[in-house]
Amino acid sequence: MMSYRTAPAAEPAPPGTPSRTTEDLLRNTTTGERIQSVLHRYPALSPAVVLVVAVVVFGFLNDRFWRPENLSLITQQVAVVGALAIGQTLIILTAGIDLSVGAIMVLSSMVMAQTATNNGVPAVLALLLALFVGLACGALNGFLVTRFKLPPFIVTLGTLNIFIALTLLYSHGATVRGGELPGLLTWTGSSFTVAGVRVTAGVVLMLLMYLVAAYALGQTAWGRHVYAVGDDKEAAGLAGIKVGRVLFSVYLAAGATFALAGWILVGRINAASPNAGADANLDSITAVVIGGVSLFGGRGVIWGSLLGALIVGVFRNGLSLAGVDQLYQTLTVGILIIVAVSVDQWIRRGRA
Numbered sequence: 001m002m003s004y005r006t007a008p009a010a011e012p013a014p015p016g017t018p019s020r021t022t023e024d025l026l027r028n029t030t031t032g033e034r035i036q037s038v039l040h041r042y043p044a045l046s047p048a049v050v051l052v053v054a055v056v057v058f059g060f061l062n063d064r065f066w067r068p069e070n071l072s073l074i075t076q077q078v079a080v081v082g083a084l085a086i087g088q089t090l091i092i093l094t095a096g097i098d099l100s101v102g103a104i105m106v107l108s109s110m111v112m113a114q115t116a117t118n119n120g121v122p123a124v125l126a127l128l129l130a131l132f133v134g135l136a137c138g139a140l141n142g143f144l145v146t147r148f149k150l151p152p153f154i155v156t157l158g159t160l161n162i163f164i165a166l167t168l169l170y171s172h173g174a175t176v177r178g179g180e181l182p183g184l185l186t187w188t189g190s191s192f193t194v195a196g197v198r199v200t201a202g203v204v205l206m207l208l209m210y211l212v213a214a215y216a217l218g219q220t221a222w223g224r225h226v227y228a229v230g231d232d233k234e235a236a237g238l239a240g241i242k243v244g245r246v247l248f249s250v251y252l253a254a255g256a257t258f259a260l261a262g263w264i265l266v267g268r269i270n271a272a273s274p275n276a277g278a279d280a281n282l283d284s285i286t287a288v289v290i291g292g293v294s295l296f297g298g299r300g301v302i303w304g305s306l307l308g309a310l311i312v313g314v315f316r317n318g319l320s321l322a323g324v325d326q327l328y329q330t331l332t333v334g335i336l337i338i339v340a341v342s343v344d345q346w347i348r349r350g351r352a
Helices: 020-028 031-041 045-061 068-093 101-117 123-147 152-171 183-189 201-219 221-231 233-238 243-269 280-290 302-321 326-351
Strands: 191-194 197-200
Touching: 031 045, 031 326, 045 302, 068 101, 068 197, 068 201, 068 221, 068 243, 068 280, 068 302, 101 123, 101 152, 101 183, 101 243, 101 280, 123 152, 123 183, 123 243, 183 201, 183 243, 197 201, 201 221, 201 243, 201 302, 221 233, 221 243, 233 243, 280 302, 280 326, 302 326
Parallel strands: none
Antiparallel strands: 191 197
16 A cells, blocks of 8 residues: 655744735735825825925925915915815715806805895895705705716706806896995905914815814714715615715705805905806816815815815915916816826725
C-alpha cells in the first residue's frame, strides 16, 4: 500500500502579525485609491481645500481682496445662492434636480411684497403667505414626481415656466421698491459689524438655515432616509422606507427654503422684482455640485454646498478685482463645474 506523508502544520503567526491577505491589500493600495477613499468619506474636503487656496491666491494677487468691505460684499452676494443651495442639496441628495428654485423664490417674494403693500396685509402674515407659497410650489413638484413617477428634471422644467408666468400675472411685471415695504420684509438687508466686516441679517439667516438642515440630515432618521433613497431607491423600499413619502417631504422642505431665500433676496436688493434671480437656478446647482454633492444622489454634506457657493463668489470677486472680463469669469465657473463632476465620477469609480 502507498503511504501518504502529511505536511507539517504551519507555525502560528505571532499575535498582532497581519495576515498575508491584509499585507497584500496594504501593498496593493495606491496613493490614488487612498485619496479616493478619503474624499468619499469626507465629501466637503476637496471644496474646502479649493476655497482656502483661492482665498490665498486672490489675496496675494490683489490686496483689496482681503479688505473687510470686500469680504462683506462676498458674503452678501453668496447669501441668496447659499440659501437656495440648501433646498437644491436636499433634492440632489435624492438623485433629483430642481430647475424651478429661482422661480419659486421670486414668486414667494412677490406675493410677500404685493400683499403687504397693495392689500394692507400685516408684514408677519405676508411673510407667512410667502412661506405658504413656497410650500405649495414644493408640494406641486413633489406630487408630480412621486404620484406620476415623472423625472424631476422634466417636472421642474415645466413648473419653472408655470411659476414664472404666475409671477408676471400676479405682479403685472411691476417692481415693489424697498421704501414701500414694511421694515420686517427688508430686515434681512440690515447689517451689523463683526471684526470690521459688515454682516447682514440675511447672511445670519442663511447660516441658521444651514445649521437646521445639517442637524436634520445628520442627526435624524429622516436624514438617513434621504441618503438611503438617493443611494438606491429600490433597496430603500425593501428596507421598509416609504420612498414616496420621503421624496415628497424633501420637495416640501426645499420649497420652504426657497421662500426664505426670497426674503433674503428682498433685503439684499431692497426691492421685490419679478425679474430678479434670473440665474438662480443654475447658480444653485453650481454651488451644490462644486460643493461635492453627487448628482447621482446619496453622497455629500450640506456644508459642502455652502463651500461651493463661497467658491463661486470668491472666484467671481477675485477675478473681477484682477481685471478679468466677465465672460472669462463665467468660463472659469464652467470649468469648475466640469472638474467637480469629474472628481465625483472618479470617487464613485473608486467606491465601486
